[in-house]
Amino acid sequence: MIILKTSKEIELQAEACKIVADILSAIRETAKSGVTTKELDSMAEGLTGKYGATPAFKGVKARGPYIPFPAVICASVNDEVIHGIPSDKPLEDGDILSVDFGVKYKGFYGDSAVTIPIGDVAEETRELLEVTEESLARAIKKSIAGNRLSDISHAVQSYVESKGYSVVRAFVGHGIGRSLHEEPQIPNFGAPGRGVRLKVGMVIAIEPMVNEGTHIVDVLDDGWTAVTQDGKMSAHFEHTVAITKNGPIVLTKV
Numbered sequence: 001m002i003i004l005k006t007s008k009e010i011e012l013q014a015e016a017c018k019i020v021a022d023i024l025s026a027i028r029e030t031a032k033s034g035v036t037t038k039e040l041d042s043m044a045e046g047l048t049g050k051y052g053a054t055p056a057f058k059g060v061k062a063r064g065p066y067i068p069f070p071a072v073i074c075a076s077v078n079d080e081v082i083h084g085i086p087s088d089k090p091l092e093d094g095d096i097l098s099v100d101f102g103v104k105y106k107g108f109y110g111d112s113a114v115t116i117p118i119g120d121v122a123e124e125t126r127e128l129l130e131v132t133e134e135s136l137a138r139a140i141k142k143s144i145a146g147n148r149l150s151d152i153s154h155a156v157q158s159y160v161e162s163k164g165y166s167v168v169r170a171f172v173g174h175g176i177g178r179s180l181h182e183e184p185q186i187p188n189f190g191a192p193g194r195g196v197r198l199k200v201g202m203v204i205a206i207e208p209m210v211n212e213g214t215h216i217v218d219v220l221d222d223g224w225t226a227v228t229q230d231g232k233m234s235a236h237f238e239h240t241v242a243i244t245k246n247g248p249i250v251l252t253k254v
């Protein structure tokens, strides 16, 4: 069931999303060559506490016999697509770091992700980031009441593939509200004009994951980290978006 939010509820959810945006900005400024993703995780945890919010991902249960997610941020480097676990390995010049972060605040969740270039990044890697971010912008423009769900999906896939990249199939975006993951699921691929009709009051997390090479991903033995099967780079951008009578509002905008 898709849970529609009142404008009052969207105002509350916007507060959670603003906290997410502020903390992601701080992480973006701190993520540099020599810094570890565990250090970034500690920083995010400290800031989340300062805001009086609760981290959204820490303790999320895994499928199968794996440990619950052990960190506040997902930190996915280079060929890691999503759900990377923060580590003691310092970031290096030329890396890309995808940080996915969410909080719960006043009963509502916010969820957002950015991919950050570390130092001097290869030109083709920079383009991968630009294309992924632009595909999200195009998807947000389709998040209008009366459109169909897959109009969002198609906006991502058609743009990404026109640039020679691939979209991950194994993970998708989602509705978001009093739960981190609500219906509907939002794939980043598909023909337009299908699925539910978008309505005023829907709040969705749109999150294209874009690969340089194959769209196929594997999950590592930690039960969490998704990596590209061919070892090529992957980027991830995400925003929480409210569908309103005045069009889409990006709640996690910096």
Ligand code: MG
Residues within 6 Å of the ligand: 100, 101, 102, 111, 112, 113, 207, 238
């Ligand atoms: Mg996320």
Ligand code: MG
Residues within 6 Å of the ligand: 111, 112, 173, 174, 205, 207, 238
């Ligand atoms: Mg999400």
